[in-house]
Amino acid sequence: MRKPRDYDSQLKALDDKAKQLKDARQRQFGELVAATGADALSIEQLAGALIAAAASDLVTREEWRKSGAAFFQRGAKARGGARAKPGGTAANTGGGTSAPAASRAS
Template identity: 60%
Template sequence: MRKVRDYDAELKALGDKARALKAKKVQQLGQLVMATGADALDAEVLAGALLHVIGEAQVADNREAWRSDGAAFFQRRGRKSGKGNAGNDGGAGETSAGGAQG
């Protein structure tokens, strides 16, 4: 006889996983803001700057320049902290890049 699936439990587990991933994304974005020094800006200034960047994100040349600058930032940061590639786990960097594309 087949085992009965508990759809409610599976949906709850997926919902919990989605909430955990969203919380992790928010935490990584906060860490990225702090690591770049952007936390020194007022929230309105930071939001305006991000909106301006998103408006310019349609130009492929801009995106590639930003990507290379970001990669260089994470490489420098990894050498300074002595953690190797701990700051370049791809999480925060890809998150912000994915948000700009989306």
């Protein structure tokens, strides 16, 4: 006879994993803001820039994506050729307007 599945523990494990992913994403956004120097902006300026980025046209977003890719490639070369990882920010994982909103539109 089969052992019954423990759905509660599986659901809790999935919830824990989702929380870890969300925390990692938030940390990576913060690291991205600091790495680009955007932490020198006031919170209002940064919010305004992100709102404008989210509302921009596809051509502008593509230009920003290319610029962002070049930023990460320069960072990889500075780290000794290791492949740069934007920390999962290039993949659209849902959510509202977030720091890499412009880089997600590819």
